[in-house]
Amino acid sequence: xxxxxxxxxxxxxxxxxxxxxxxxxxxxxxxxxxxxxxxxxxxxxxxxxxxxxxxxxxxxxxxxxxxxxxxxxxxxxxxxxxxxxxxxxxxxxxxxxxxxxxxxxxxxxxxxxxxxxxxxxxxxxxxxxxxxxxxxxxxxxxxxxxxxxxxxxxxxxxxxxxxxxxxxxxxxxxxxxxxxxxxxxxxxxxxxxxxxxxxxxxxxxxxxxxxxxxxxxxxxxxxxxxxxxxxxxxxxxxxxxxxxxxxxxxxxxxxxxxxxxxxxxxxxxxxxxxxxxxxxxxxxxxxxxxxxxxxxxxxxxxxxxxxxxxxxxxxxxxxxxxxxxxxxxxxxxxxxxxxxxxxxxxxxxxxxxxxxxxxxxxxxxxxxxxxxxxxxxxxxxxxxxxxxxxxxxxxxxxxxxxxxxxxxxxxxxxxxxxxxxx
Ligand code: PLP
Numbered sequence: 001x002x003x004x005x006x007x008x009x010x011x012x013x014x015x016x017x018x019x020x021x022x023x024x025x026x027x028x029x030x031x032x033x034x035x036x037x038x039x040x041x042x043x044x045x046x047x048x049x050x051x052x053x054x055x056x057x058x059x060x061x062x063x064x065x066x067x068x069x070x071x072x073x074x075x076x077x078x079x080x081x082x083x084x085x086x087x088x089x090x091x092x093x094x095x096x097x098x099x100x101x102x103x104x105x106x107x108x109x110x111x112x113x114x115x116x117x118x119x120x121x122x123x124x125x126x127x128x129x130x131x132x133x134x135x136x137x138x139x140x141x142x143x144x145x146x147x148x149x150x151x152x153x154x155x156x157x158x159x160x161x162x163x164x165x166x167x168x169x170x171x172x173x174x175x176x177x178x179x180x181x182x183x184x185x186x187x188x189x190x191x192x193x194x195x196x197x198x199x200x201x202x203x204x205x206x207x208x209x210x211x212x213x214x215x216x217x218x219x220x221x222x223x224x225x226x227x228x229x230x231x232x233x234x235x236x237x238x239x240x241x242x243x244x245x246x247x248x249x250x251x252x253x254x255x256x257x258x259x260x261x262x263x264x265x266x267x268x269x270x271x272x273x274x275x276x277x278x279x280x281x282x283x284x285x286x287x288x289x290x291x292x293x294x295x296x297x298x299x300x301x302x303x304x305x306x307x308x309x310x311x312x313x314x315x316x317x318x319x320x321x322x323x324x325x326x327x328x329x330x331x332x333x334x335x336x337x338x339x340x341x342x343x344x345x346x347x348x349x350x351x352x353x354x355x356x357x358x359x360x361x362x363x364x365x366x367x368x369x370x371x372x373x374x375x376x377x378x379x380x381x382x383x384x385x386x387x388x389x390x391x392x393x394x395x396x397x398x399x400x401x402x403x404x405x406x407x408x409x410x411x412x413x414x415x416x417x418x419x420x421x422x
Contacts, residue, residue, distance in 0.1 A: 001334045001413065003353070003420050011421050018414040022367065025407055030368030032404040037187070037346035037392040039259055042315050046308060047257035050294050058290065066289035072277055074263075078292035082265030084302040085221050085251045088235050093267045094276065097287045100252035100264040101139055104215060107248050107266065108143050110279045111177065111213060117245050117271035119211035122149065122177045130215075131169060131179040133161035135349060135377030135388045137187040140180040140217070144379070151379035152176070156189050158340070160197035167200065170208045178213050179204070184231040185220035188349040188377055188390035190342025198232040205243030213272075216249040222305065223255060224344040225313050225320060235267075244269040253295060255346065256308065263295045313344075319393040319401045323348050326402070330409040336416050348391040349377070356415045357386045363411040369404045 001014070058066045060075050073079065074095025083090040096103050112128070115121040122128040129150035132141060136156070144151050152169060155162045160183070170176050181201070183193040193201075201214055216234055238244045245268075253262035266276065299305040324341055327350065331337045339350045352360055358374040365371070372390045375381040391408070393401045 001336060003416055004335050006420070008421070011417055015414070015417045015421060018410065018417060021410055022363065022414055025410065026367050028368070030403065030407065032368060032396060032400050032407075033370040034392050034396060034401065034404050034408075035370050035372045036395065037255075038395045039255055039312075040315065040395050040397070043255075043312055043394070044258060046311050047298065050257055050298050053294050053297050054290070058293065060289070060293055060296070064289065066293045069285045071286045071289060072281055072284070074287050075289050075292045075296065077296035078263055078289075079265075081253075081263070081296055081299060081305075082251060082267065084305065085253075086218060086249050086265060086267050087233060088249065088267045092235075092269070092273065093265050094273060095287065095292055096264045096266065098252075098261055098264060098291070099254065100217065100219065100250040100266070103264050103266045104140070104217065104250055105143050106279060106283075107213075107215065107250075107276060108147065108149070108178070110276055111211065112147055112149065114275065114279060115211055116213060116275045117269075119209075122211060125175050125177065125209075127175045128177050129173070129175055131161070131166055131176060132379050133180065133186075134379070135188055135383075135390070136180060136379075137182055137217070138372075138376045138381075140215070141379045149178075150175075153379060153384075154179075156186065156191060158191055160186075160191060160193035160201075163197055163200040166204065167207070170204050170212070174209045177209055177211050178215055180215050180217065182217050182219060183234070184218060184229065185223060185342055185345025187219065187345065188347040188388075190340045190345050190347060190349065192229050192231055192343075195232045198234055198237050199241075202234060202237035202241045202243055202247070205238065205246030206241060208246070212246060214247040216247050218249055218251045219255070220345040221251050222309050223312070223346070224309070225317055226343055229343050245271055248272055255312075256305070257295060257298070261291060263292050316394055318398050320348065322398060322401050323391055323393050323405055326405040326409055330413070336412055346392060346394050348393070350389045350391055350412075351387045352389065352412055353416050353419065354385045354387055356412070356419050357383060357389050359415040359419070360389060360408070360411045363415055364407055367407050367411065369407045369411075371408070 078095035079090045079093040082093040249267040252264035375383040
């Protein structure tokens with residue numbers, strides 16, 4: 001189907017056929033949901049042995065009684081686990097509670113209220129702003145929006161954020177004090193940053209406001225579907241550029257063990273960790289060390305973690321294959337949309353023709369298929385071209401992903417044809 005070269009008569013004919021198909025689908029009264037990147041029950045089962053693994057032995061290898069208060073940095077063995085995931089030294093890791101998003105929120109608060117490493121608190125700037133590679137992760141944007149931190153869109157390319165644009169913005173605006181990055185299997189585009197991008201990001205600290213921080217949310221660090229994809233080390237790149245204070249890294253086991261009961265990690269330079277801990281110490285006496293110990297026992301060796309991730313991949317692969325097959329079959333030879341083929345992570349990002357995403361999502365909802373709201377992948381929920389749709393196939397069973405995708409492709413066709421007819 002090529003819309004740009006179709007005659008009006010052809011478009012009208014397609015519209016009639018597609019509308020009839022759409023009516024038939026609506027009669028099925030479906031109730032399917034491919035909105036959020038949650039692990040499926042099968043994936044969660046993989047970690048069920050966490051329950052009971054301590055078997056009454058609550059002491060960590062270093063003698064810590066994990067049931068008691070204390071240890072703001074987290075257990076040593078949990079910090080080792082975070083260090084393995086992020087490929088950084090354990091001394092530079094804090095093992096926290098169950099959510100890396102919470103750690104990100106606290107890190108933004110630290111920068112905003114107190115400033116990192118002796119730098120001016122962001123709230124004292126006239127108009128503090130973050131660069132937001134788009135499309136991106138809605139919850140990053142919510143943090144900024146809630147704190148009144150401005151957001152500036154930077155387009156994503158297939159090797160990471162458009163670095164020419166990012167450098168230009170940082171050079172000309174001292175109020176830019178951060179950038180959100182999901183560097184591996186980015187949410188939602190699935191892109192992994194290239195070596196050149198990582199290097200150029202590491203150099204931003206040389207030209208930016210000294211309080212500038214890169215929020216390196218490595219949520220999908222070990223979530224490869226096939227062979228391992230290598231993400232260049234931002235830590236090495238910043239050390240080489242004398243900008244080690246400019247980056248704060250995050251990860252968690254949310255999509256490794258239990259999404260609601262994992263362990264989250266933050267890693268950064270000693271100066272930034274000291275700033276973070278200064279804020280944290282007023283907030284908590286320490287994280288849930290019992291859960292940290294459970295995780296350390298469950299993944300006694302890093303190889304065990306890697307084997308565990310392969311089992312996740314086996315469950316996820318058919319679902320991603322299904323999404324990609326449906327897209328390829330329907331749009332491979334068309335001008336109706338574009339998408340990336342992710343090699344890991346949790347999403348497939350689809351771009352409709354300009355001005356169609358909202359209508360596709362509405363049509364799908366009316367046919368009983370819930371998609372992430374239009375604009376969700378952009379700051380303030382505003383997709384300037386109304387094109388991006390995030391598809392999250394991990395949670396529903398394969399048959400449901402397949403049915404939902406059949407509805408999705410039909411809605412894309414129908415919305416595109418109707419738009420062209422306007
Ligand atoms: N960061 C990204 C990019 C995510 O996609 C998600 C969850 O979807 C999170 C963070 C949430 O992580 P956590 O469960 O550790 O808070």
